Amino acid sequence: MIDCKTEISQGRRFAFGQNWLRFGQLIDEERVARARRSLETALSTTDLTGRTFLDIGCGSGLFSLAAQRMGAQVRSFDYDPDSVNAAEKVRQEFAPHSDWSICRGSILDSAFVQQLDQADIVYSWGVLHHTGALWTAMEAACGLVAPRGTLYVSIYNDQGAESRIWTSVKRRYNTSGPLARRLLLTGTVLYLGRHYPLRAAVRVANRLQGTAEETVSRPRGMSRRHDLVDWVGGYPFEVASPEEVFSFCRQRGFELRHLKTCRGGIGCNEFVFAHGSAVGG
Known part of the structure; x- marks a missing residue:
């Protein structure tokens, strides 16, 4: 795996993990509750019991924790070792006896991705556009969604x-x-x-x-x-229009179930897609 620290020292990558470590000190039950409510709104459910949740680029681990609180079996990974440490600290403080697992890995590492089990919910909020290969990362994320599963991603809006x-x-x-x-x-x-x-x-x-x-x-x-x-x-930095994301996922058998845009401005457009076999189910 490419050395993340080397990329950061060379100015080719932002130190996302250091930022998440600092943010992790602010996490409390109020923030966990807000994160959980945002998941519940986008996924249209309050209960993930019996479902698997894969967090690609887990950052601080806040949303992995929210999914765990909703009953999901959670697996998280991040490319930045400081992000892995940040998520581990959150797990130890808020869910020390859970089966929530965290590891280091890259969505662009095909050997690593092939070792992952497909998940009922694949979640990656504000991450894939920072890989340096957005559409390759999207392809890999789509492939990790189990039959009748859900893909929940957010991608920076293209402002030309x-x-x-x-x-x-x-x-x-x-x-x-x-x-x-x-x-x-x-x-x-x-x-x-x-x-x-x-x-x-x-x-x-x-x-x-x-x-x-x-x-x-x-x-x-x-x-x-x-x-x-x-x-x-936040660098690397890529963007996509809502139409590009929709078209890409539809071609791979996904149907849009939830959309929240930034109304053409700065920020992320948020998408929840259902796997083709789940459409109408």
């Missing part, structure tokens, strides 16, 4: 020229030192809040100083400050 600009920002972030990174974070907050300049300035101060704002849980249980760092630094 603006997405190419963000690619340059992210590449610059990962090849820069601490000061330049701070300036890029500051500039991003001011840009995103340009219609509300005073509010944006306050957000800059809060997010860069790590004040109480980050303790306020977002709808999926996430943290604004850590999401900001993930957005600005």
Whole structure:
């Protein structure tokens, strides 16, 4: 397997795992509950008892934990060893006696993927577009869905020229030192809040100083400050339109069951697909 740490040190990859380790310190029962509610809404169920759940790119492990709380048998993996450590810490604190398993692996590693069992629910939120080979990763994820199973993914929205600009920002972030990174974070907050300049300035101060704002849980249980760092630094970076994702999955026997878009703006479009044999079932 390619050395993740080497890629990070060479500026070819963002240190996702370090960000997740810091975020993991904020995880509490409120955030777990919010993460669980988001899964329940997208999957249209509150009970995953007897179902297997594969978390591709588990990050902090928050959503693996949410699925475990819903009764699923969970297996998680991540390419970044720090992410694996972050998820292990969450498992040890919140589900120490569960059969939730965590390991290091890459969705682009065909030998590793072939060793995985298909799962009833294959989940990968905001991950596949950071592999450097989005459609190869999507192909592998589709192949891991069991018959009558569910594929739940989110992919960054294609904004055309603006997405190419963000690619340059992210590449610059990962090849820069601490000061330049701070300036890029500051500039991003001011840009995103340009219609509300005073509010944006306050957000800059809060997010860069790590004040109480980050303790306020977002709808999926996430943290604004850590999401900001993930957005600005998240590289490799690829995008896709909702139509491209829909067409790709339909050609592989999946039918769309749930869609939540970012309305053409910055962020992820969220998809839940049912495997072809489950359609109408």
